[in-house]
Amino acid sequence: MAVLKNCEEWKPFMAMITIDFAFSIVNILLKKVLDEGINHLVLITYRLLISAVFLGPIGYFRERGSRPKLTFRILCYLFLSAIVGASLTQYSFLIGIQYTSASFACAFINMVPVVTFIMALPFKMETVHIKSNTGKAKVLGALVCVSGAMVLTLYRGAPLFNNSPSQAVTRAMDHSLKLSLSKRAERWTLGCIALLVGTLLWSAWFILQSHIGRRYPCQCSSTAIMSFFGAIQSAILCLSTERSLSIWVLKGKTEIITVLYAGMIGSGLCNVGMAWCVQKRGPVFTAAFSPLVQIMAAILDVPILHEELYLGSVLGSIFVMIGLYILLWGKNKEMKNHATRVAQEAEETKEQEVVTVSCDSRCP
Secondary structure (H helix, E strand, O other): OOOHHHHHHHHHHHHHHHHHHHHHHHHHHHHHHHHOOHHHHHHHHHHHHHHHHHHHHHHHHHHHOOOOOOOOOHHHHHHHHHHHHHHHHHHHHHHHHHHHHHHHHHHOOOOHHHHHHHHHHOOOOOOOOOHHHHHHHHHHHHHHHHHHHHHHHHHOOOOOOOOOOOHHHHHHHHHHOOOOOHHHHHHHHHHHEEEEEEEHHHHHHHHHHHHHHOOOOOOHHHHHHHHHHHHHHHHHHHHHHOOOOHOOOOOOHHHHHHHHHHHHHHHHHHHHHHHHHHHHHHHHHOOOHHHHHHHHHHHHHHHHHHOOOOOHHHHHHHHHHHHHHHHHHHHHHHHHHHHHHHHHHHHHHHHHHHHHHHHHHOOO
């Protein structure tokens, strides 16, 4: 029984590590096709549509016996979830990457756990007892994560490998040289605003998903409906900004593989897994694993895309990992303390009931 209990406790950890590894592969594929010129909204639309088609039948057959009634209120929640967790969030991050840089965008993603933690406090989803060790650990972990994100943003350092610059980097450098300083400053500001919006939306999605999970605890069905709404939203936004139909034609195997993998795995199974983890461990626990995506992607970037790895990225990633560990330790310790208190209260209640029954039996 103890072994089974430990396995159940470790399932959310292993699920999130697997999800982050899958997301890192998605990010590498997305980076490659974006460098080749695919339209952002077309990519998001296809990705979400494939996710909906892939998860729809799975959710229908797997959850048909336990699925609650799909009310109009739940549909409204899922439509809002598609905005803050799929269409608008992905578009904001892609714009941010285009107008700033991939490393700078990853630093914003690393802020998601802290922002989610702050957002969860007013909704009573998280509590901080600053005098307790668990409360101190959660605050300290959040601060160390922020420090790591700042190192990633502000400090580049020396290159650790002597890789030749890729064609994508060379094109980006040539393009940036053609822009005036004022134009580049304007694009950087717009990119920062887009990344800030994406971070806030992504953090809000974790909070909203926790609320949806209590009302509609069917991860496959809810993710399929959310992806379908997100695909419609992205398609409408794309058709209102781009009139050419040629952008909807996928060019080459790389774009097709990227769309299929990002749809079925990235927006499909990974979102189902995150929804399950949010339901099991809460929004802050799930969001705390977001920085691992960048670290795993950086590890894969060097041998696959021959991207340069800098000392600042390594140091920042170490800080993020340490902060993540401290935050999760505090969260896990808090959950164990809560479970112990609940068990003690149940035991005390049971003893009181026994005493009451004994007294009643003695009374004439």
